[in-house]
């Protein structure tokens with residue numbers, strides 16, 4: 345694969361940015377990669393790991409001369425970062441972000457951008473429960489969706505170039521409206537995370553249980569909740585603060601469904617439970633057929649013999 349951008353600036357050097365850096369390096373997709381993160385420690389780690397060629401102490405310095413700038417910080421700081429870099433963006437540069445919420449990022453970033461900069465909000469549906477520069481890897485985006493929510497005046501050529509980059513990092517690209525993105529993500533990611541946090545919180549309240557049995561017997565469904573509930577607290581705080589309406593909408597529907605199941609249990613309505621679980625099992629099959637998960641037992645975890 346050949347070079348797609350001459351100079352890429354990564355602002356924020358955590359899981360997503362480091363994975364992008366590794367993937368771009370592996371394929372030679374960028375002439376050079378410059379990085380900036382808040383702490384000197386993260387900047388040093390990025391250099392040591394080699395997914396950037398150079399780091400800068402400020403975001404403004406990092407974006408100078410870049411033809412692609414990627415905002416890969418928590419959503420809650422994107423407005424202040426955009427305000428800092430706005431005056432330093434090169435004319436004709438593309439600015440994208442990887443934030444998990446789209447409408448709030450557009451509202452926060454767009455006012456700070458000069459004319460002539462192509463802002464194309466984006467979101468890779470790829471991640472793990474780990475964070476920081478050491479958690480990234482080049483194949484994170486393989487066969488994962490990368491959604492873009494272009495603005496009405498987005499330049500098609502700039503979008504096509506960014507799409508080429510993401511496809512070269514092995515992602516599948518799709519385009520949608522920001523509000524629709526936020527609703528879809530509330531269903532497939534944000535609300536499930538909230539439910540996992542809640543379930544782990546419930547176990548934590550039952551201290552008697554959490555001190556011993558939860559750890560000892562966690563080889564069942566609870567273990568998967570704990571994995572999700574170990575996700576970065578700053579990132580997820582910002583997701584719920586910025587995708588408030590869609591999450592509350594889905595949470596309301598979730599609560600209604602929960603009451604339906606609660607009633608079926610109370611009334612001993614086995615047929616209703618069986619029907620419900622048959623429908624949900626079909627959804628799981630659909631996800632596996634779409635290549636978005638493995639059907640290996642225990643989610644493909646390696647067995648220790």
Ligand code: NAP
Nearest residue numbers: 356357358359360381382383386417419443444471475476
């Ligand atoms: P992460 O591993 O926690 O990394 C965040 C990075 O942002 C760190 O390098 C941090 O620097 C930097 N940062 C924080 N505040 C900053 C500031 N004011 N100025 C400059 N840098 C700052 O996060 P991540 O998982 O890569 O997530 C980054 C973005 O991707 C988030 O918006 C998230 O919503 C989105 N996203 C995440 C996932 C996922 O599963 N993790 C998936 C898709 C999209 P320090 O290390 O110095 O603090």
